[in-house]
Amino acid sequence: MHGYHGRYLRVDVSTGDAQWQTLPESAARRFLGGVGLATWLLLRETSARVEPLSPEAALIFAFSPLVGTPLTTSAKFAVAAKSPLTDRLNDSLSSSHFALAGKRTGADALVVTGRAASPSILRIDDGRCYLEPADDLWGLDIPTAQERLRRRLGPNVACAVIGPAGEKGVRFATISHDRRHAGRGGLGAVMGAKRLKALAVTGSQRCLLADPRGVALAAKTLSERSFGPATAKYRELxxxxxxxxxxxxxxxxxxxxxxxxxxxxxxxxxxxxxxxxxxxxxxxxxxxxxxxxxxxxxxxxxxxxxxxxxxxxxxxxxxxxxxxxxxxxxxxxxxxxxxxxxxxxxxxxxxxxxxxxxxxxxxxxxxxxxxxxxxxxxxxxxxxxxxxxxxxxxxxxxxxxxxxxxxxxxxxxIPGYEPRALQTMALGFATNTRGADHNRSSAYEVDFSSRVDRRQVDPAAARWAVETEDKAALMDSLILCKFLRGVFTDLFAESAELLRLVTGWDVTAAELRRTARRIITAKKIYNIRAGWSPAEDTLPERFLSQRLPDGVAPGAELSPERLEALKTAYYHERGWIPDGFVPQQLAADLELLDVTSP
Amino acid sequence: MSRTPRVTVEFYAMARRRAGTDSVLLTAQTVAEALHVVADSFPGLAELSRGPDSSSPYLVSVNAGPFLQDWDTALIDGDRLLILSADAGG
Missing domain, CATH: 1.10.569.10 (Aldehyde Ferredoxin Oxidoreductase Protein, subunit A, domain 2)
Incomplete structure (x- = not known):
């Protein structure tokens, strides 16, 4: 399988036991990598009813087929677990050298369970897996811990580290690497509950590419396009x-x-x-x-x-x-x-x-x-x-x-988007499987367009909200940075071509659209299994009962009726039944039957 | 005969960076006319003269109202025309 190692590593830090598991090509093609692969693994490897900070809970680091290629922004990885903040599925992305070194361990993903007897570093070195004591690092802030690890392990070992917040089980603690964070949903607390101060990875195993020259050419073109106006704001301001x-x-x-x-x-x-x-x-x-x-x-x-x-x-x-x-x-x-x-x-x-x-x-x-x-x-x-x-x-x-x-x-x-003034984003907040979130639903893009009146959004906007979620699911699974999204004229078609060059699969835009929908529905299935109910897909009462006061621009109202109409349209667009559950036939159509049985 | 409306154009994010100023006062009958004046005055914003375009990096709004697809929208005295980056968010 090009672009993949075709296996993942399951580690129990209670015992130190590590087992390689085969990653079937069918699963890789259905879920790609990153957030998609992590979702599949969570559904396969653990019960959704698990207590997030218990030893039985799995913490998953997932790489992707594009990691390690010269494609710009592809050095990213996903971390996923049941969130101690939401008690629902949570995935979070981070970037840089950890992604590259992690994939070079020879694993497409790492599934960590258990609880170490004492503070530890989980080391994965070219596929060898072992624990090292970290008593001297426990309690240190992240920069200090990272510096000590660099001196102790050398510059070629990449470390994902938690700070005191993760150690103490703060429900919104992060996992950090190179000043970047897998930030949302408390994954640092999950790592802390396993008494892991750091996950340290290194290796030399590289994946073959189906068309190395094609990938190199595509990477050159993509890099050139990435210098254009679509990314100017991020670069300059x-x-x-x-x-x-x-x-x-x-x-x-x-x-x-x-x-x-x-x-x-x-x-x-x-x-x-x-x-x-x-x-x-x-x-x-x-x-x-x-x-x-x-x-x-x-x-x-x-x-x-x-x-x-x-x-x-x-x-x-x-x-x-x-x-x-x-x-x-x-x-x-x-x-x-x-x-x-x-x-x-x-x-x-x-x-x-x-x-x-x-x-x-x-x-x-x-x-x-x-x-x-x-x-x-x-x-x-x-x-x-x-x-x-x-x-x-x-x-x-x-x-x-x-x-x-x-x-x-x-x-x-809730992130920095006032839901009453940006009502497509309000729908995204209400329905997203991760909770209030602007990175898995980028529905604010619809509000910042001439397609809707952002203060009086009607149900037609649900289709576009779904489109932003689908695009995010694809980018988070390939993985490419979402700051690159404006560079693509047709994200699905161009991504299909990139994936074809890397994997050799005869993949199409239509297949990737379906893949994105599969990943989002799989997350929903996890949440349903974890106890999701329709009442969760809402906003705090303030937003539905109080008008946003006028200011330098007019205020806005978001009635409960409007939000309900938006949600109904959203569920319909997703193929879910009107109260938000997933019909069995849709699970079958999306080839999710292997993860729908508890 | 009515006089041409005097409007304030406000720039945000990349538009402000390209214009090199927070705002400018001008006269224009329509949004399109105002944007042509802006494009002529600030070379960094020349693409505003192309008219509404889904690939434009800018969004336009009158008085913080809905973002405009129709740039023939008439202006009235005292209107404030906002030009901001289409990639707001992040």
Missing amino acids: GTVANLLTFNRLNALPTHNFQVGQIDDAQAISGESLHLARQQTRESCAACTIGCEHLFRSSRGPVRLEYESLFALGPLCGITDPDTVLSAARLCDDLGLDTISTGATLAFAMECVERGFLKVPGLRFGQGDALLQAITAIGTRHSFGDWLAEGTRRMADRLGGETARFAPHVKGME
């Missing part, structure tokens, strides 16, 4: 440039989603940060876009994206640049998802202001309190132990009306 745009459209979540804009947004705009604080720009391995903008903060250099900026800034009422940058750096060091951290803090601030919670000083706009609270969450110290549970569990404990304004879907905190 980065995603932080979104902030002023969203603020002007009254779509910038502010003060825990109470309003859609903030005064003095200019102070933390991407443009201002570039002028005053940009330090350098970097790239992932094998990437020609170079989207990684590093800024100066009083805690050291920090990579900043729009999502971290909105969540640790306006959502918490903060417009001091150094506070936001320092908060982002602190999250990176501790291994915390910045979106969930910011949203949890914003929710806590509103709870304090409304008298539901007592935490001295934790108020909107209070930067020092924000920074102290982040440390408390990352170490589960004092009130941080509460906040480390995420907004859904906090609201469950606080009671009263707090659930009405806890900003999550399925337990996943």
